[in-house]
Amino acid sequence: MTDREKKAKEYEGHIIQLVRKKDRCIWSSPSNQYANIDGLTYDSVTHEMISAYEIKCRNLSLPQLLMDYEGELIVDASKVEVLQSISRSLRIPSFLICYCLRDGVVLKTKITNDSGLFVCDKKETTREISAGMDKPTTTKKVSHIKLDGTIILSTKEPQGTV
Numbered sequence: 001m002t003d004r005e006k007k008a009k010e011y012e013g014h015i016i017q018l019v020r021k022k023d024r025c026i027w028s029s030p031s032n033q034y035a036n037i038d039g040l041t042y043d044s045v046t047h048e049m050i051s052a053y054e055i056k057c058r059n060l061s062l063p064q065l066l067m068d069y070e071g072e073l074i075v076d077a078s079k080v081e082v083l084q085s086i087s088r089s090l091r092i093p094s095f096l097i098c099y100c101l102r103d104g105v106v107l108k109t110k111i112t113n114d115s116g117l118f119v120c121d122k123k124e125t126t127r128e129i130s131a132g133m134d135k136p137t138t139t140k141k142v143s144h145i146k147l148d149g150t151i152i153l154s155t156k157e158p159q160g161t162v
Helices: 003-023 062-067 077-090
Strands: 026-028 039-042 049-058 072-076 094-100 105-112 122-130 137-146 151-154
Touching: 003 026, 003 039, 003 049, 003 094, 003 151, 049 072, 049 077, 062 094, 072 077, 072 094, 072 122, 077 094, 077 105, 077 137
Parallel strands: 049 094
Antiparallel strands: 026 039, 039 049, 072 137, 094 105, 105 151, 122 137
């Protein structure tokens, strides 16, 4: 695991703790290094599934996200499709969490409802983007997800970069 991957994992840990505290739930993460989603939450009392999550750490601030990217998160479309599939299969809503590392702001955007239907404002394009952390660029289908309906989970998380 590279230093960047370790740092990203550390920031992801902050987010998991934040979600667990806010939603009063248990977070379950896949055990292997690469997974289709970052986690599932379930109720600690009833053991019912609550939601599916994907976490993205971005080296920008909330104002940059709003002004430079017109309030759109750009995410690999396959990640959004997996959230939809899991949501539909498990009958739980899915969410995308964006950690703005420059100012410590954490955003939570609902992607699908518990039937796997998209509730976010999204469009798809093809772009030249990173193939992954510390990997060269490649052409991929990406989803542009508008921040409409997004909630702020926190404004005081640790700041940094990955």
